[in-house]
Amino acid sequence: MTPNELIIREISMKDNAQIANVIRDVLIEFGVPKVGTAYADVSLDRMYQTYDLPKACYYVVELNGKVAGGAGIKQLDNFEGNVCELQKMYFSPILRGKGIGQQLMDICLTKAKELGFEQCYLETMPYMTDAQKLYKKVGFNFIDKPMGDTGHYSCPVWMLKTL
Numbered sequence: 709m710t711p712n713e714l715i716i717r718e719i720s721m722k723d724n725a726q727i728a729n730v731i732r733d734v735l736i737e738f739g740v741p742k743v744g745t746a747y748a749d750v751s752l753d754r755m756y757q758t759y760d761l762p763k764a765c766y767y768v769v770e771l772n773g774k775v776a777g778g779a780g781i782k783q784l785d786n787f788e789g790n791v792c793e794l795q796k797m798y799f800s801p802i803l804r805g806k807g808i809g810q811q812l813m814d815i816c817l818t819k820a821k822e823l824g825f826e827q828c829y830l831e832t833m834p835y836m837t838d839a840q841k842l843y844k845k846v847g848f849n850f851i852d853k854p855m856g857d858t859g860h861y862s863c864p865v866w867m868l869k870t871l
Contacts, residue, residue, distance in 0.1 A: 715770040716812060719778065721756045723768050726775035727796075728752045734798040740833055746796055746860065755796070758782075763792070763823045767815055769799065769808060776800040779812050781820045784829050787856030792825040797839070809842050817846065821871050828871055829855050831863040843867050 719727065731746060742748060751758040759766035759780050766780030779797035794816060799809060820828050830848065832839055848867040855866065 713772050716767055719756050719766040719768050723775050724755050727755050727768055727778050730775060730777060730800055731796055731798045765819050767812060769803060777803045779816050781816045784856040785858050790826040792820045792828050794828055794830040813846055825871055828869045830867050831860050832865045833863060834865050
């Protein structure tokens with residue numbers, strides 16, 4: 709991949725269908741339950757609108773003019789405190805293993821700090837070990853119970869990072 713082929717940018721309205729398809733395809737690929745995970749989120753088809761808030765941002769990774777991944781940060785739902793959640797970080801297979809996850813994670817965490825968050829929380833699946841390695845590499849630690857109430861009761865791995 710050359711830099712001209714790859715663009716990381718904030719989501720726009722026209723990206724809604726493409727990013728929803730990417731996320732659903734990845735979740736199906738990994739055998740993630742369709743209930744109690746991001747797959748069932750109403751927001752999945754309205755990503756631009758969901759992140760069009762003062763303390764939220766979602767980024768897409770565009771490859772050759774097509775959305776092939778993304779990640780965002782947003783205030784942790786149903787939680788009192790200055791904590792954001794790293795949300796919906798998924799990549800099509802063509803993007804994996806090229807350092808793009810690290811790059812996008814850095815962008816999201818920098819934005820979280822700029823927005824004044826003190827900690828960043830995430831939820832994942834136990835068999836998404838490559839993702840967990842990346843999360844640990846950037847300073848996330850495993851915690852014993854979920855924070856807030858994201859509705860993702862089928863995601864039994866919780867991690868937290870101080871920003």
